[in-house]
Amino acid sequence: MFVGVLLVLTWLVLLIRYPAKALPISLAALLGLGLVGLWVAWMDTRENQQLARLELRLTYQPQTCPADRPLSVTLKNGNPVPLTELQWQVAAYAPGATANLSQDLYSAPRYRGPGVLQPGASWQECVPLPSLRPGYRPQTLDFRAERVQGSFSG
Missing domain, CATH: 1.10.287 (Helix Hairpins)
Structure with missing residues (x-):
């Protein structure tokens, strides 16, 4: 200074x-x-x-995903250029509430996209749940991607 x-x-x-x-x-x-x-x-x-043109949906699906990764992530690239890198954090909300119920711990899972995703292409993966505050069940919560960061080629 x-x-x-x-x-x-x-x-x-x-x-x-x-x-x-x-x-x-x-x-x-x-x-x-x-x-x-x-x-x-x-x-x-x-x-x-470009990030706004991505369709990123998170749903709790223990029936279709493995027990250690019950959160289904669906991503669609609505951009005219390929997505090269994507990362985000998962937030959990009770319906109608504004308080994030996931605990932001150092040991929380890191969420990353598929690498290169061509224009118009989709990607689906099962990922682990974030650590939730005590007393909340994942089937009653809405999961959202926050702090989305990405890069595109072109």
């Missing part, structure tokens, strides 16, 4: 003392920073739009 303050003060002194030389350089630097900021904002918006 000290270095940043020192750079700003130095820039102000140069701008006041040598305005004819420092002003064009300052404007060029400001334009460059603005372009970088716009590019980062565009990339972030693009990634959020």
Whole structure:
């Protein structure tokens, strides 16, 4: 932080003392920073739009999934480009409630997607349940994917 303050003060002194030389350089630097900021904002918006086109559903299905992995994950890529990487956290909610009932422990399972998923393709997998707070049964809860992060090629 000290270095940043020192750079700003130095820039102000140069701008006041040598305005004819420092002003064009300052404007060029400001334009460059603005372009970088716009590019980062565009990339972030693009990634959020691509993640919004994913259809990720979590359902508790102990009948069709193994006992140690009773949570069924269905993913469909609705993007025009392949999905290359996906990860998320599972949250559990009682119907009508807003409190997450899964415990966010260090030993909680890590949830990852299939790797490369082509446009329009689907993927289905059974995964383990997150650790739930005591007193809640998984068959009475709604499971949702939160903190979804992914990357796409193209």
